[in-house]
Amino acid sequence: MNTQLSSPFNTRKMLTDDLAQVILIEREVFLFPWSKINFSDSITAEYDCRVLEQDAVIFGYGVMMTAPDEAHLLTIGIAAKWQNKGWGKKLLQYFITLAKQKNLQSMLLDVRESNTGAALLYQQIGFQAIAKRKGYYPAMCGREDAIVMKLTL
Numbered sequence: 109m110n111t112q113l114s115s116p117f118n119t120r121k122m123l124t125d126d127l128a129q130v131i132l133i134e135r136e137v138f139l140f141p142w143s144k145i146n147f148s149d150s151i152t153a154e155y156d157c158r159v160l161e162q163d164a165v166i167f168g169y170g171v172m173m174t175a176p177d178e179a180h181l182l183t184i185g186i187a188a189k190w191q192n193k194g195w196g197k198k199l200l201q202y203f204i205t206l207a208k209q210k211n212l213q214s215m216l217l218d219v220r221e222s223n224t225g226a227a228l229l230y231q232q233i234g235f236q237a238i239a240k241r242k243g244y245y246p247a248m249c250g251r252e253d254a255i256v257m258k259l260t261l
């Protein structure tokens with residue numbers, strides 16, 4: 109398996125059968141992971157659920173919800189050994205293109221205040237911090253604020 113950006117890969121709809129693989133990545137990369145039910149509910153609700161796949165191995169995923177004229181990126185994750193190779197940026201750009209195709213005006217997301225790596229990626233793409241949700245996320249010691257970020261499409 110080649111983790112490099114230049115190798116052939118597929119971005120496709122997430123299926124219920126993918127959830128065993130998706131949840132393994134989710135638990136690897138998030139301290140407070142989504143449950144399998146969170147993902148299956150997102151598929152049932154017909155949110156835009158996508159996986160990145162190479163040679164039948166899933167190594168990344170994301171879920172985008174659409175409100176009347178806004179996209180909400182609910183989660184995005186790249187398996188640990190595939191991180192920092194440009195895949196997260198590629199998947200985010202995929203969702204931005206999808207949101208533009210749906211004629212949405214903006215994309216919103218929440219990021220933990222401590223998640224500076226993800227925030228850097230979002231800033232690099234053009235997202236701007238527009239608000240803070242106090243104590244939005246569970247944390248090891250109490251709660252943690254979320255930064256709300258917005259990209260005008």
Ligand SMILES: CC(C)(COP(=O)(O)OP(=O)(O)OC[C@H]1O[C@@H](n2cnc3c(N)ncnc32)[C@H](O)[C@@H]1OP(=O)(O)O)[C@@H](O)C(=O)NCCC(=O)NCCS
Binds near residue numbers: 187190
């Ligand atoms: C956040 C995440 C999706 C980024 O995906 P990735 O494939 O690792 O990131 P990329 O390689 O595409 O990085 C693109 C840019 O983001 C920034 N970046 C990403 N991770 C970073 C980190 N840990 N530290 C510093 N910068 C980082 C860099 O600016 C990088 O730009 P460069 O290519 O010019 O160096 C991935 O690291 C991940 O799954 N993390 C755990 C789950 C998570 O935090 N999800 C986001 C929740 S809001």
